[in-house]
Amino acid sequence: MNLKLQHHTQPLNGTIQITGSKSESNRLLILQKFYNNLEIENLGNSDDAQLMQKALASNEVEVDIHHAGTAMRFLTAYFSITEGRETILTGSKRMKERPIKLLVDALKSLGADIEYLENEGYPPIKLIGKKLTENKVKINGSVSSQYISALLLIAPSLENGIEIEFEGKVTSIPYIKMTLGLLSELGIENSWDGKKVSVNPKTVIENTTAEVESDWSSASYYYSFVALSEDSDITLKSYKKNSLQGDSALAKLYKDFGVETTFFDHSINLKKISKSKSHIEFDLASSPDIAQTIAVTCFGLGISCDLTGLHTLKIKETDRLVALKVEIEKLGGEVEITDNSLHLKPSKSINKDVLISTYNDHRMAMAFAPLLLKTSLEIEDANVVSKSYPDFWNDIEKLIK
Numbered sequence: 001m002n003l004k005l006q007h008h009t010q011p012l013n014g015t016i017q018i019t020g021s022k023s024e025s026n027r028l029l030i031l032q033k034f035y036n037n038l039e040i041e042n043l044g045n046s047d048d049a050q051l052m053q054k055a056l057a058s059n060e061v062e063v064d065i066h067h068a069g070t071a072m073r074f075l076t077a078y079f080s081i082t083e084g085r086e087t088i089l090t091g092s093k094r095m096k097e098r099p100i101k102l103l104v105d106a107l108k109s110l111g112a113d114i115e116y117l118e119n120e121g122y123p124p125i126k127l128i129g130k131k132l133t134e135n136k137v138k139i140n141g142s143v144s145s146q147y148i149s150a151l152l153l154i155a156p157s158l159e160n161g162i163e164i165e166f167e168g169k170v171t172s173i174p175y176i177k178m179t180l181g182l183l184s185e186l187g188i189e190n191s192w193d194g195k196k197v198s199v200n201p202k203t204v205i206e207n208t209t210a211e212v213e214s215d216w217s218s219a220s221y222y223y224s225f226v227a228l229s230e231d232s233d234i235t236l237k238s239y240k241k242n243s244l245q246g247d248s249a250l251a252k253l254y255k256d257f258g259v260e261t262t263f264f265d266h267s268i269n270l271k272k273i274s275k276s277k278s279h280i281e282f283d284l285a286s287s288p289d290i291a292q293t294i295a296v297t298c299f300g301l302g303i304s305c306d307l308t309g310l311h312t313l314k315i316k317e318t319d320r321l322v323a324l325k326v327e328i329e330k331l332g333g334e335v336e337i338t339d340n341s342l343h344l345k346p347s348k349s350i351n352k353d354v355l356i357s358t359y360n361d362h363r364m365a366m367a368f369a370p371l372l373l374k375t376s377l378e379i380e381d382a383n384v385v386s387k388s389y390p391d392f393w394n395d396i397e398k399l400i401k
């Protein structure tokens, strides 16, 4: 279903509760399998969290996790230690193009039994669950932090825990810290000195309740709405000042667009208090999921940007660098991309009634939505947002009324 967005010139006002973080939810769901008494509050309703729950409850041999990257990576580690179980882990056409070799190699070096069923290095894979014999492993950390989080999540259930040594420059670091932070919340000891991370084994947890914070990556679209309008006033519920989510960097980053974030009563209030800078330069290696939002905010404001640290974008739901270039150029912008960066020129106008292609990528749909404050446009396959934020369009409608 395509969705036509009318040009809206009034400010957006209201309060929204975004669903629980997809990343925190999927980590806690894995941990709950190891610690049955763990209670999860504010679990997200994203497709990815639901696919994770379904996969963890399934007794079928074949488990299909569609587009859910975290589910694919975390379940690869989980099923490889589920003794006596044979699992075929598969996903969407795109998932079969998203590499998994570094994680599979790491798990195999720990003693896992994993086989590729189609293309070497990519899903689908067949896993025969068994007890892992080793506890020290080396992994290249520059491709996806999800491989590392996957190892860390099974670590407390291994007899001797795990010690991981990183090779290469570690990427998306806040997501590794999130995993370690959640382990710490459950009382699982861990340490990280930049090069090596270790997690101790733990059979029983002392803290049995974990509360998922609302999703910061989803909050980015509201930051964009506020940046693109003068008098909007939006409150988002269930956020923490000391977040485990790296995308909470939005509060700092959007200051450059003149957006002020005020924390109160577990909520954040967003208001535009000053003019945006006329040029933006961010290294987003720690916050890859908000690159699309920021590129589109800049385009909507007519300002230029140089975004770097984007090397992981090519292996996400789509090649997000190419997708951004194609779609912003349809709207009249000028974009240059490399393998790890995006450069947008300032622009004076935005083309009307353009159909934005979404490439099965929730973030393409949500990142372009705030442009409705500048023009009328159409979003292809708008329900794609359900991967992380099923209520996105309903919530936007509440703010527009």
Ligand SMILES: O=C(O)C1=C[C@@H](OP(=O)(O)O)[C@@H](O)[C@H](O)C1
Binding pocket: 022, 023, 024, 070, 143, 144, 145, 146, 149, 171, 172, 175, 288, 289, 312
């Ligand atoms: O661990 C996680 O929950 C995630 C890690 C990031 O992936 P990479 O580490 O592959 O960049 C991020 O893009 C993804 O949406 C969620």
Ligand SMILES: C=C(OP(=O)(O)O)C(=O)O
Binding pocket: 067, 068, 069, 070, 071, 289, 316, 317, 363, 388
């Ligand atoms: C990259 C993403 O998801 P995943 O890797 O979990 O599929 C995302 O949500 O932007």
